[in-house]
Structure formats: C-alpha cells, structure tokens
Amino acid sequence: MSFLNRRRFLSAAGLTAAGVLTTRTVLPAHGATPAATGVFRHGIASGDPLPDAVLLWTRVTPTDEAAPGSGAGPTVDVGWEVATDSGFRNVTRSGTTPAGPQTDHTVKVDASGLDAGTTYWYRFTCQGETSAAARTRTAPAASGSPTGLRFGVVSCANYMGGFFSAYRHLAARTDLDAVLHLGDYLYEYGDGEYGPGPGIGRGHDPSGEMVTLSDYRRRHAQYKQDPDLQALHAVAPFIVTWDDHESANDAWSGGAENHTPGAEGDWTSRIAAARRAWGEWMPVREPDARRLYRRFAFGGLADLSLLDLRTYRSKQVGQTELGDVDDPARSITGDDQMRWLKDNLATTKARWRLVGNPVMIAPVVFPPLPDSIGRPLADVTGLLPPEGVPYNVDQWDGYTADRRELLSHLHDNGIDNTVFLTGDIHSSWAADVPLDAGTYPASPSVAAELVCTSVTSDNLDEITKSPPRTTSVAVEESIKTANRHVKMLEFDSHGYSLLEVTPERVQMDWVYISDRTDRNATARRAAGWQVEAGSNRVTPAPSPLAL
Incomplete structure (x- = not known):
C-alpha cells in the first residue's frame, strides 16, 4: 500500500469498547468449525455464484505427511453433495473428485445445474469422514428482478493484526447473498513485521516472509484454520479479488516494493507461486491462468465488475517522477481490462453498475501535515512519504490517464448508477467521484465510491499510538476540507460493511468492532451512507439497514 517499508512500523493495539451491536449472535448450527486433526482441517467454502452454479472448495489432509x-x-x-436442506434429505447434485499433492490437496468443484436465487447446503466426504455442512446461494436468474440484495464487504485481514471478530459478527447474519472480499485476504510478512501478532498469540506460519510456493500454501492454510474465517465461509459464497499482499506489498506487473531481487529470487517465480497458491486455496472460478478480473450478474438489479489492479499495472512513480502520474502510457488496469470494464458499464441492462475496486478511485489531495502524522498516514493510505507530497500513487491517483478515460466514458455516454466498492486503505470513506475534482461541485459527479475499513490491518491511531478518535479527527476534517467530494471519512476503526442494493438506492453501513486484539470483541453500527438511483452522489442514509 505505500512506498514506506511497513517493517518500520509496529502497530500498537488499543481500541476501546464502543458499544454492542444488536444482531444475530448465534452461528449457524451447521457452520464449519475448525479442527486441528482429521481430514477437513481447513473448513469448506463456496464462491463465484452464478444463476445455475456455485464453486465449492475444501482442502483434505488424508495423512499427516500431506501437510x-x-x-x-x-x-x-x-x-x-449439494442439498436443498441442512439435513441433506433432498440431495440435488453429488459427485467425486480427486485431491492430491499437485494442488496441495485442495478441491474445487463447479456444482452446476442448480436453481437460480436459491439457498443450498453442501458438504464433502473423504476416507469415511464427513465435513461440517455449509450454506451457499445461487445468483438470481438473468431475467429476474430481485427487490433487494445483501452483501458483506471486507478487506485487509492481517492475521497478526488481531482476531477476525469482524468475520465472526458478519457470519452471524442469515441474509447475505454473498461476501465481497476486495483484497488482502492474507499478508506476506513474517512475524513481528506488521501488527502485534506474536504478542497476542497470532504469529504467522511460516514465521518468515512468504516467498516460495510452499510458503504461500502454508500461509493460506493458516488463515483457513481461523475459526471466524471458517464461520464466514460457511454461511455465504465469497466473491473475491486480490490486492498486493496476496503476493507482496505494492505489487505491480514487474515487481513489488516488498520484493528484493536476488535475496528473494526473481519476481516472475514469486508471483507465479503466489498466483498458483491463491488459485488453489480460494473458492474462485478462474477464466484462465493469468486473468482474475470477472463479471457477475444479479438479475436486472445489479451487475458487478470485479477488477484485478495488480497484474497489469505499470510501476508506481517515484518521488522525483510525480509528473508522470498523468502519462497515458502508464496504466493501472492494462488495456484489455479497461476495454472489458468500459464495455460492461456501457452494455449492462442492470439497474446498478457495481465495481469491485481494490484501490480507491476518487481523487484525494492530502493537505500539509506534521511529519508525526504525515508518515503514519502514508502507511495507511499509500501516500508518498516526503512532507507536502499530495499524491496517493499506489491507487488511481497515480494513474490519472486511466481514471480520466474511465470517468469520461461514464460522462460522455450518460452512464448513471455506477458505484465503486473499495478496500485497501484501512479506513472508511463515502465520496462522490467527480469528472473534475478541481471544479467540483460545479463539475458533475459521475459515480460514487464506498470504501470499507480493514478487518484487522493497522489504522492511523495504531500507527501513531494515539487514542482512537483523537489525533485522527483533525486529519479527517482537513482532508474533507481539501476534498469537497469526500463526504465521510473515519481513520481509526476496524470491522466490516453491509451493502444493500434495491432499485431505489445502494446503501452501505459500516460496522465496527470494539478491539481487534480481543477475541470476544463486540460490534456496533457506526454510519450509513447511500447512493440514490440517478444521483451519482452519496448522502447520509436516513436509517440503519435491518439487522
């Protein structure tokens, strides 16, 4: 996320309890539970829902040597097997598939022939053992007109950062059509490099930075054994993309900030290992060996374009190259993905055009700040470290020609109801996306952006070691003053977002946990913002989403 080496920052936990969210608190009776022994130690999961199919995933450990x-x-x-009931009295689809060392004993089944807009249960068997059962759901029929959709939205879950209480609270819901994970599902760092992990019993496996295929596989396995993550996978299908930490910090098409050629091998080998392990361990349907961006349709209500903003991007500009952020030869999407995205936005007949966007697209100019704040803010946002430098070059701000092309496409073709759903930045934002930020609000807003905070990864207060809602408040206000299109900003809290899509509006509610280092952290709804149909602007939501 930043040009600063994150290894110089060690987080300090200290969020205070802020109330209890009144919500469903009992996990589904048939939810997956973690096991240190047995065949199904890493839970089961589903993903990439289509109207007639869902991708099913598990990992088996048939012998101790098959670690x-x-x-x-x-x-x-x-x-x-897939059934319409949790007791598996009505099994509709079943089969057998091999699992071996060539895929690290992971299993992926594309269960097809299912009914649209339907909740199903699924489970696996191996060597006489039956996994826990889990719930999934197909997408609405292409010709359907659903009156509403509910998504959990999450990103930035550093195992060493704290407990995955946000996942636990989200898993308590029974109304999710899917969970949208916008990247940084896991982190590459070794013990003690980022977050308080070892001090709270959350050290990484392997203990060093993951570089080889074996390293990446082991790290994925560790995350998949977390009980709160297993619980969330057990209640709804995931729709996931990746950001940088699935490989290495500030990754681009030819390298990464957190990759040292020679000492850590060549980048081609490392990214191939990261990509292979991600494909094995995530419940994703992969268009091909290189392409991760893909599209999902939810009847006539919503179309989701899920982006990959790491594989094809040009290298981030350096401190002496800021004039190059506007170079049209530089790209964050790559030409093919840009054409694909523009075509999706122009041709869909759905009411809403949702874009799963790993890094922020709304332009943000950072005001001058004291070094004691500016450098920690750089770590959270991706801002370049020198004082007075305003650009967030790891995000769309570092690739302004691509952003201009995309926003002009929306404006010139009269495309409304585009909402960017974003992660990465360890904070909560609601913003208009203006055609020209310099003349906003005279310049029209052509889209809206809603940004979820991190599950556990460091917020500004933890990096500055300040009490929450103290130092950060003044920083938030100064950023909003300098960027009139930014309507809501909160730098200090961890949690998840709940997204509801109806024909009339898209609403995101932010739910924050009390303390990332508390295994039993409580949760509370903190804010809600909406985008009304045809407005292309964010406004405060008049009421919370139903719990």
Whole structure:
C-alpha cells in the first residue's frame, strides 16, 4: 500500500469498547468449525455464484505427511453433495473428485445445474469422514428482478493484526447473498513485521516472509484454520479479488516494493507461486491462468465488475517522477481490462453498475501535515512519504490517464448508477467521484465510491499510538476540507460493511468492532451512507439497514 517499508512500523493495539451491536449472535448450527486433526482441517467454502452454479472448495489432509506446502501425500477421492436442506434429505447434485499433492490437496468443484436465487447446503466426504455442512446461494436468474440484495464487504485481514471478530459478527447474519472480499485476504510478512501478532498469540506460519510456493500454501492454510474465517465461509459464497499482499506489498506487473531481487529470487517465480497458491486455496472460478478480473450478474438489479489492479499495472512513480502520474502510457488496469470494464458499464441492462475496486478511485489531495502524522498516514493510505507530497500513487491517483478515460466514458455516454466498492486503505470513506475534482461541485459527479475499513490491518491511531478518535479527527476534517467530494471519512476503526442494493438506492453501513486484539470483541453500527438511483452522489442514509 505505500512506498514506506511497513517493517518500520509496529502497530500498537488499543481500541476501546464502543458499544454492542444488536444482531444475530448465534452461528449457524451447521457452520464449519475448525479442527486441528482429521481430514477437513481447513473448513469448506463456496464462491463465484452464478444463476445455475456455485464453486465449492475444501482442502483434505488424508495423512499427516500431506501437510500444506509439503508436496507430499497420496491422491484420494473426495465426495461432495449439494442439498436443498441442512439435513441433506433432498440431495440435488453429488459427485467425486480427486485431491492430491499437485494442488496441495485442495478441491474445487463447479456444482452446476442448480436453481437460480436459491439457498443450498453442501458438504464433502473423504476416507469415511464427513465435513461440517455449509450454506451457499445461487445468483438470481438473468431475467429476474430481485427487490433487494445483501452483501458483506471486507478487506485487509492481517492475521497478526488481531482476531477476525469482524468475520465472526458478519457470519452471524442469515441474509447475505454473498461476501465481497476486495483484497488482502492474507499478508506476506513474517512475524513481528506488521501488527502485534506474536504478542497476542497470532504469529504467522511460516514465521518468515512468504516467498516460495510452499510458503504461500502454508500461509493460506493458516488463515483457513481461523475459526471466524471458517464461520464466514460457511454461511455465504465469497466473491473475491486480490490486492498486493496476496503476493507482496505494492505489487505491480514487474515487481513489488516488498520484493528484493536476488535475496528473494526473481519476481516472475514469486508471483507465479503466489498466483498458483491463491488459485488453489480460494473458492474462485478462474477464466484462465493469468486473468482474475470477472463479471457477475444479479438479475436486472445489479451487475458487478470485479477488477484485478495488480497484474497489469505499470510501476508506481517515484518521488522525483510525480509528473508522470498523468502519462497515458502508464496504466493501472492494462488495456484489455479497461476495454472489458468500459464495455460492461456501457452494455449492462442492470439497474446498478457495481465495481469491485481494490484501490480507491476518487481523487484525494492530502493537505500539509506534521511529519508525526504525515508518515503514519502514508502507511495507511499509500501516500508518498516526503512532507507536502499530495499524491496517493499506489491507487488511481497515480494513474490519472486511466481514471480520466474511465470517468469520461461514464460522462460522455450518460452512464448513471455506477458505484465503486473499495478496500485497501484501512479506513472508511463515502465520496462522490467527480469528472473534475478541481471544479467540483460545479463539475458533475459521475459515480460514487464506498470504501470499507480493514478487518484487522493497522489504522492511523495504531500507527501513531494515539487514542482512537483523537489525533485522527483533525486529519479527517482537513482532508474533507481539501476534498469537497469526500463526504465521510473515519481513520481509526476496524470491522466490516453491509451493502444493500434495491432499485431505489445502494446503501452501505459500516460496522465496527470494539478491539481487534480481543477475541470476544463486540460490534456496533457506526454510519450509513447511500447512493440514490440517478444521483451519482452519496448522502447520509436516513436509517440503519435491518439487522
């Protein structure tokens, strides 16, 4: 996320309890539970829902030697079944598939022939053992007109940063059509490099930075054994993309800030290892070996374009190259993905055009700040470290020609109801996306952006070691003053977002946990903002989303 090396920052936890969210608190009776032994130690999951299919995932450990990343162990048969009821009295689809060391004993099944807009249950069997059952849901029919959709929205979950209480609270819901994970599902750092992990019993495995295929597989395996993450995977299908930490900090097409050629091998080998392990361990349907961006339709109500903003991007500009942020030869999307995205936005017949966007697109100019604030803010936002430098070059601010092309496409073709759903920045934002930020509000807003905060990754207060809602408040107000299109900003809290889509509006509510280092953290709804149909602007939501 930043040109600063994050290893110089060690987070300090200290969020105070801020209230309890009144919500469903009992996990589904058939939810996956973690197990240190047995065949199904890493839970089960589903993803990429279509009207007639869902991708099912698990990982089996048939023998002790078949440990994640080992490349050892036998190939075994894994059974699977899908039912319309949690007791599996009405099994509609079933089959058997092999699992072996070539895929790290992970299993991916594209369960097809399902009914649209329907809740299903699924489970796996292997060597006489049956996994816990989990719930999933297909997308609405292409010709359907759903009256509403509910999504959980999350990003930036550093295992060493704290407990995944945000996942636990989100898993308590029974109304999710899907969970949208916008990247940084896991982190590459070694113990003690980023977050209080070892001090709270949350050290990484392996203990060093992940670089090899075995490293990436082991790290994925560790995250998949977290009980709160397993619980969330067990209640709804995930729709996921990746950001930088699935490989290395500030990744671009030819390298990363957190990659040292020679000492850590060549980038081509490292990114191939990261990509392979991600494909094995995530419940994703992959268009091909390189392409991760893909599109989902939810009847006539919403169309979701899910972006990959790491694989094709040009290298971020350096401190002496800020004039190059506007170079049309530089791209954050790559030419093919840009054409694909513009075509999606122009041709969809859905009411809402949602864009799963790993890094912020709304322009942000940062006011001059004291060094004691500016450098920690750089770590949170991706801002370049020198005093007075205003650009967030790891995000769309560093690729302004691409942004101008996309926003002009929306404006020139009269495309309304585009909402960017964004992660990465460890904070909460609601912003208009103006055609020309310099003349806003005279310049029209052509889209809106809603940004979820981090599950555990460091917020500004933790990096500055300031009490929450003290130092950050003045920084938030100065940023909003300098950027009139930014309507809501909160730098200090962790949690998840709940997104509701109806024909009339898109609303995001931010739900914050009390303390990332408390395994039993409580949660509270903190804010809600909406985008009314045809407005292309964010406004405060008149009421909370139903819990």
